[in-house]
Amino acid sequence: MRRLSLALLALALLISGCRAAATPPSTAATGGARTPVRIAMGYIPDVQFAPFYVAQARGYYQAAGLEVTIDHSDVRDALVQVGQGRLTFANAAGDEILQARAQGIPIKLVFQTFQQLPVAIFAKQSAGIKTPADLRGKTVGVPGRFGATYIGLLAVLYAAQVPADQVNIVEIGFTQAAAVREDKVDAAVGYFNNEPLLLQAEGIPVDVLPVSEYISLVSNGIIAADTLIETQPDLVRRFVSATARGLQETIADPEAAFRDALRFIPELPAERQAFELNKLKQTTALWQSAVTQQHGLGYSDPAAWETTYRFLRESGLLQAQVEVTSAFTNDLRP
Template sequence: MFVRRRISALSSALMLVLALGLLLAACGGATSTGAGSPATPAPGAKKVSIGLGYVPDVQFSPFYVAKSKGYYNEVGLDVTFNHGIVPDLVGSMVAGKNTFVFVSGDELLTAREKKVNAVNVGTIFQKYPVSLIVPEDSSIKSLEDLKGHTIGVPGEYGASYVGLLALLYKAHLTKADVKIQSIGFTQVPALLAHRVDAIMGYSNNEPLQLQKRGVKVRTFAVSENYPLVSNGIVATEEMLRTDEKTVRAFVQATLKGLQDVIKNPEEAVTISKSYVPGLTDTAGALEVLKATIPTWQGKGKLGYNDPAVWEATARFMVDQKMISPVKDLQKAYTNSTVL
């Protein structure tokens, strides 16, 4: 999912950029981002890359800040960011196209089901970033109230769809109890036009768009209802085993960038402008970024992999018949590169 899913959360002013970027990426594949960084890699720096998926966006600012401020250089790394719609980001890493990838827990477990030896070395999004959204005056006041209602999702894929399944799972409902309607990335207009009763969207995007239009909303955040592992940095088991020094260096430098974004989001937006084509609405981007920061912060250290959340994610996926029972779940993640 996120994500390859890694579905971008954008302010309304950036939605056009997203749409155009998706079309271009679909036609041209992945693109590399690195220009605009004042930090020039030192001679002899080790070249590594990370597949971030989709289009450049402020949600990736921890990486941009880490590069721009020289944190990767300090640990001897020359980092390239690869964006673009890639059907299988984990597969791109195994194929040698990326050193690391940025994917969600469900994506990783799905890959491991296919015997791909990949491991999460640091979960950046400590909270699953999507929510179910309804108008404040909706009769849907609890998840159980969803029964019989129409719910709009971009499609039956990605973080929004997985998040919806988790919310239904929490409420002891199934897909048969609701009407799931694929509406593309038109959640806001669909809800405003009453074409659907509820929508799934990113907690830092659609609620903000609706509020700007004067619509008060009620949200049901996935993170507040069912624990799912969201996006993190993933490496191959082989690389972690043979070159843990590089893996740890990359993770620690990224977490340093993440800390800076949390402390100074205004600076992060300014830095991101060098990496995000068309980012001119800095106020809107800052609003989105400030709404994103809470999803990066959990109960423990930044980047921490919570075993209980991994257990819950695996249990949900097995019950939903997404994967078979997992016997080696502890091999899917590590905290050795975080702590």
């Protein structure tokens, strides 16, 4: 899932000249009219968004009085737009939210879809990379020094106390699977429900080091503006509740959910559908954790927020202090 550029967010905020004088969507009108809602996903149509597709396809948003647009366009300043009330919701992760709040963008997480960061370091088994310590002296490919993959790599090195300067980090664009396959790098960072599966499907044995096994970072979920939460909490609850139902049903029956998702991924070729269905099945594990068994789907763990914040601050990735508890709420879940 492509991450939104915080540098561009900051620039957009400066250009806008205001913090967040939002005019949120009106509440659902009587007489059957629905409230328009738009959520920016930050990535092209993909099975990782199946819970949203299921909620849309099965009429859960409509039943909640919402006319939902799932926006897959390249909205580079989505977090700014959410903070200003020009966009209802967006899909973002904890590190993005903390950095946005540090820049004065008043947003918070209201439903954490992914309980585990889907990023992983992967390598051919012949490379002998079994633990983060084995990365010392190795060449590790990342798409660039930005986004979830780069943050994930730095987080694993931080947790394992491996200095980043002891690893040769190289930018390879979005060619991680090919770079590992062709031995251009010793390892690469991608999504463990994607690139490693591609290589395994080709018969290439790989070792996978999921970021979530070494450090608990807050992953992606639904964000909303502070103003919207304060003035229209019922609208947020209705959207979150419908999405939660879509999430629950996707976990319960990923094959049926995949059939619904196909309506929203028209470019997906028939020959790739079996791989994508398997990817969805692998992804269902990322939406669940010991925390959700106790608190329910969508719960955001305060301890994970503290870990994310401490990592960002101690790594120099977050320059300003942020009140961590202001970055999320669990009060709007069903």
